[in-house]
Every structure is written in C-alpha cells, then in structure tokens.
Amino acid sequence: MFKNHKENIGAREKELKTKVKKKYERAYQLLAEAAYSDPFASLGPFIADGEGSLRVWMPGADKVELVISGEPRIELEREDESGFILKDKRDLHLTHYQLAVDWNGVEQLIDDPYQYHNIYQEYEHLHTPKDMYRYMGSQFVTIERGGENISGVRFLVYAPHASAISLVGSFNQWDGRRHPMQRLDYGIWGLFIPGLEEGVQYKFELKGPNGEGLPHKQDPWGFYSEQYPSFASITYDHNRYQWQDAKWQNRPVTQKRDEALSFYELHAGSWKRNSDGDFLNYRELAAELVPYLVDMGYTHVELMPVSEHPFFGSWGYQPVGLFAPTSRYGSPDDFKFFVDACHQAGLGVVLDWVPAHFPSDDHGLANFDGTPLFHDPDPRRGWHQDWNSYIYDLGREHVRRFLVSNALYWLSNSILMVSVWTLSRRCST
Numbered sequence: 001m002f003k004n005h006k007e008n009i010g011a012r013e014k015e016l017k018t019k020v021k022k023k024y025e026r027a028y029q030l031l032a033e034a035a036y037s038d039p040f041a042s043l044g045p046f047i048a049d050g051e052g053s054l055r056v057w058m059p060g061a062d063k064v065e066l067v068i069s070g071e072p073r074i075e076l077e078r079e080d081e082s083g084f085i086l087k088d089k090r091d092l093h094l095t096h097y098q099l100a101v102d103w104n105g106v107e108q109l110i111d112d113p114y115q116y117h118n119i120y121q122e123y124e125h126l127h128t129p130k131d132m133y134r135y136m137g138s139q140f141v142t143i144e145r146g147g148e149n150i151s152g153v154r155f156l157v158y159a160p161h162a163s164a165i166s167l168v169g170s171f172n173q174w175d176g177r178r179h180p181m182q183r184l185d186y187g188i189w190g191l192f193i194p195g196l197e198e199g200v201q202y203k204f205e206l207k208g209p210n211g212e213g214l215p216h217k218q219d220p221w222g223f224y225s226e227q228y229p230s231f232a233s234i235t236y237d238h239n240r241y242q243w244q245d246a247k248w249q250n251r252p253v254t255q256k257r258d259e260a261l262s263f264y265e266l267h268a269g270s271w272k273r274n275s276d277g278d279f280l281n282y283r284e285l286a287a288e289l290v291p292y293l294v295d296m297g298y299t300h301v302e303l304m305p306v307s308e309h310p311f312f313g314s315w316g317y318q319p320v321g322l323f324a325p326t327s328r329y330g331s332p333d334d335f336k337f338f339v340d341a342c343h344q345a346g347l348g349v350v351l352d353w354v355p356a357h358f359p360s361d362d363h364g365l366a367n368f369d370g371t372p373l374f375h376d377p378d379p380r381r382g383w384h385q386d387w388n389s390y391i392y393d394l395g396r397e398h399v400r401r402f403l404v405s406n407a408l409y410w411l412s413n414s415i416l417m418v419s420v421w422t423l424s425r426r427c428s429t
Contacts, residue, residue: 024055028080031057034176035164035207037183044114045092052091056084056099056112059177063102067109068095082177096146111150111194113179116143119154119192126156126188129405130412133323137221138202140237143192152194153235155202157219158398159369160187162206167191168216169202169232176205187398201232203363208370215362218321220402224332225308225321231363233321241336245343263350264293265302267315268329282325282334286341294345301342302350306335310361318389319354320364322406351410355403357389366390374399 023042030036045054056064059082065073066086076084092115099110125131141154155167166176171193181189181204203216218225222233243249255261269279271289280288293301305316308324316326325335342349358374360366365374375390376382382391393399 024079024083028057028083030164031180032059032082032177034166034180034205035211036180037164039180040114040117040182044112044117045095047091048087051087051089052093054086054088054092054097055079056086056114057082057177058084058099058101059175061101061103062105065100067098067100073100094146096148096150111152113191113193116145116150116192116194119143119190120156120184126186127401129401130408132401132405133221133409137219137223137323138233138235140198140235140239141192143194150194152192153196153200154190154192155181155219156184156188156190157181157204157221158187159189159204159206159373161209161371161373162189162369163209163211164207165189166205167193167202168205169200171196171200171202174203174216196235198235198237200235201226201230202235203232206369210370212370214367214370217368218363220321220365220368221323222321223324225324225327227327228310231310231320231361233324234327236332238332241333243336243340245340248343248346261300262298263300263302264296264298265304267304268306269312270315279329282330282338285329286338290341290345290347293342293347298347300348300350303352305352305354307354310359310364314359316352317354318357318359318387320359320361322403323409353407353410355392355407357384357387357391359389374402 027036027042031039031042036042039057043055043057045052047053054066054076056076058064061082061084064076064084066076066088067073074086074088076086079085097112097115099112101108101110120126120135125135136156136158138153138155140151142149142151143154144150157165159165165181167179167181168174168176172178179191179193181191184190203218205216206214208214218231219233223238224234224236226232226234266289268282268285271285272280274280274284289301305319306325306329307316307319308321308326309316309319311318312328325332329335339349358365368374372382372390372393374392376393376395382393383389384391392403394403
C-alpha cells in the first residue's frame with residue numbers, strides 16, 4: 001500500500017515537473033518571438049517547490065550573475081538559449097538585486113526590471129483627463145525596493161487590442177525580445193526600467209490582435225521626439241525646468257474692458273531664418289521675436305501648431321505627437337525658455353490646437369494596436385479626403401479623454417504656465 005502511495009506521489013511530481021517544464025518552454029518561445037504578454041509570470045524572483053528562485057531572460061548574454069550588495073556573486077545556470085535560472089533556496093521578492101551580464105567579454109551591471117511588481121495600482125488617475133498626462137507615457141519615478149529608493153522611468157501605454165508589447169530603444173539595441181511589457185488592467189501595458197536617464201530614445205513594438213507584427217510606434221503621450229528618419233520618442237523630465245515668470249503668474253487675471261488685445265500670429269519655422277538659411281530655434285526666437293513684439297505693442301503671440309508633426313509643409317496642422325513641442329526648433333526646455341521669455345516681457349502665449357484629425361504615418365496613432373483605436377473604421381466618418389488623414393472618433397470615451405488631457409496639458413502643465421490662455425482651433429471637418 002505504502003509502495004503504491006509513493007509511486008502515485010512520484011507520478012504526480014513527475015507530471016507536475018513536466019507541466020512546469022512545458023510552461024517555461026512555451027514562455028521562452030513567446031519571449032523569443034517578442035510575443036509574451038505576461039512576463040512577470042515567468043521572469044524575476046518566484047517561489048517553486050517551497051524554494052526561492054530567479055529566472056532571467058537575456059538574449060545574447062554569455063553569462064549572468066546575481067549581485068546583491070555585500071554578498072558574493074552567484075552565477076545563474078543556463079536554462080535556455082537566452083534564459084537563465086538561479087535556485088537559491090531563498091525568497092528574493094523583497095531584496096533589491098542587480099545582474100552582472102557578460103556580453104562577449106564585456107560586463108554590464110543591470111537592474112532587473114522584472115523584480116518591480118505592481119508598478120502602478122491607482123488606476124483612477126488613468127481615466128481622469130486632468131491627471132492622465134502626469135502618469136501615462138514615460139514618467140520619471142522612484143520605487144522602493146529592499147529598503148532602497150530606485151529611480152528610473154515607468155512606461156504606460158494604452159493598447160487594449162494588442163496581443164503583446166515590447167519596449168525598444170537605444171538602451172536595448174532596439175531588440176523587442178529584451179523588455180516585454182506587462183498587460184495591466186483597462187487595456188494599459190506597463191514596465192519600469194530602473195536607472196534609465198533623460199535623453200534615451202524609445203518606441204513601442206506591438207503585436208496586433210492576431211499576433212501580427214506592427215510598425216514601431218512613437219509614444220502617444222511622449223513629451224519629446226526625434227525627427228526623420230527615426231521619429232523615436234525621447235525620455236524627458238518635464239518637471240525639471242525652473243520658470244522665471246513669477247511676475248506674470250501673479251499678475252491680475254481680470255482683463256480690463258478698455259484694455260486692448262493685440263495678437264501676432266506666426267509659424268515658428270517661417271518667421272525668419274538665420275544667416276545659414278536654417279530655422280531659428282526656440283531660444284533664438286526668444287532673443288529676436290520677443291523684443292520685436294514688445295516694440296510693436298503686441299500683447300500676445302499666437303503660434304501655429306507646435307505639436308510634433310512629421311510633415312513640415314503641414315505647418316503643424318497634422319500633428320502626431322500632441323504632447324511634444326516639435327524638436328525642429330530645439331528641446332522642450334528650449335520651448336519653455338521661449339514661453340518664459342514671452343511672459344517675462346509681458347506677452348501672453350496662445351497656441352493653435354488640432355483635435356480634429358491626424359496623419360496616417362505608420363509611427364503615429366494610425367491603427368495603433370492593430371485596430372482603428374483613435375479613428376472611426378468607416379471611411380465616411382474616419383477619413384478626411386482633402387487632407388488624406390484620419391479623423392478622431394470623438395464618440396469613444398478614451399479618445400475624448402486623450403484629447404481633453406492634451407488640452408489640459410498645454411494649459412496647466414509646466415510647458416505653458418499661462419494663467420489666461422486661449423485655444424485657436426484650426427481644423428478641417
């Protein structure tokens with residue numbers, strides 16, 4: 001009887017081990033295809049058979065070692081061509097660790113992203129337009145781990161119909177296998193990359209609803225992006241700039257009835273060129289345009305759209321990066337410097353805003369997750385024949401939240417610290 005009982009237990013253990021092995025073989029296959037939607041189910045620290053273990057996915061690595069401050073290094077065993085495992089018999093869930101990765105003889109110390117579970121739980125902020133731009137996209141945050149405060153960048157993107165998303169960029173050689181994102185709730189995907197700094201290029205690599213590969217996408221919530229040919233988003237801390245316009249911010253906000261308003265509208269790239277025939281950048285505009293406007297008695301400057309747009313000939317009226325001032329004329333900090341200079345000179349800043357349509361460029365909002373996520377699939381309502389662009393589907397709540405949040409971003413965020421501000425809606429419908 002006891003023999004049969006032991007045999008049954010042994011058979012069940014063998015069956016369980018076989019299932020576990022198949023589970024991770026399948027996980028490794030999906031990871032290799034950049035098609036895994038639940039990386040935290042297989043990667044990072046976990047408990048198996050009552051013992052603590054660590055599983056790491058590191059394509060192209062020759063060796064991986066566990067590094068914990070004050071302790072000897074421990075080498076992980078190779079479990080797959082790109083997978084490594086450590087059965088250390090202790091729980092690493094609350095321990096901050098790093099990985100020493102050998103790339104063909106060159107060592108790199110990496111803070112494993114997959115030790116950071118629950119990177120975001122306050123989902124109500126992701127559905128309130130006044131808060132969304134403070135949380136979506138790439139945000140510099142600090143997360144506590146093992147008694148340490150770890151700084152890095154948290155990425156959140158809305159793509160409810162995608163079957164998998166990877167974060168790709170200059171920090172991982174644009175390899176979609178390296179950093180699969182986790183499917184969270186409400187169609188949002190997320191990942192925290194510890195130690196990431198400003199100025200890092202990134203995009204999202206998505207798989208459509210049926211696993212089909214899609215073009216790399218720019219961050220819809222990105223604050224900074226590159227020009228052609230990459231159109232990559234760039235990590236940027238929009239809280240860094242130190243404004244000098246306190247006098248403007250504290251001025252009386254009530255307009256006197258007999259006080260004249262005089263607006264000067266311009267396209268930043270067409271107003272004037274330098275001696276080399278190039279655009280004036282934002283700081284050069286501050287130096288040359290602001291004194292001119294003051295001398296001519298204008299009270300406000302109205303900029304034709306500065307949101308990032310791929311086609312210069314559109315004058316900005318076909319934007320792709322709604323949250324990013326175009327980098328043709330400099331960085332977001334340079335743009336803030338221009339606005340700051342206007343305010344210090346007593347000039348209000350008005351921005352043309354385009355919430356009606358968006359271009360069909362592959363790197364933008366068009367079919368973002370493999371579906372018409374931002375436009376109506378019926379071309380009679382979703383396609384602008386004159387402009388060859390998509391029309392926002394304002395009947396969808398997530399589209400309305402996105403656009404309202406963008407308007408509030410320009411109005412309330414540090415990019416435009418304007419107490420009294422006007423939107424000039426230039427759009428074709």
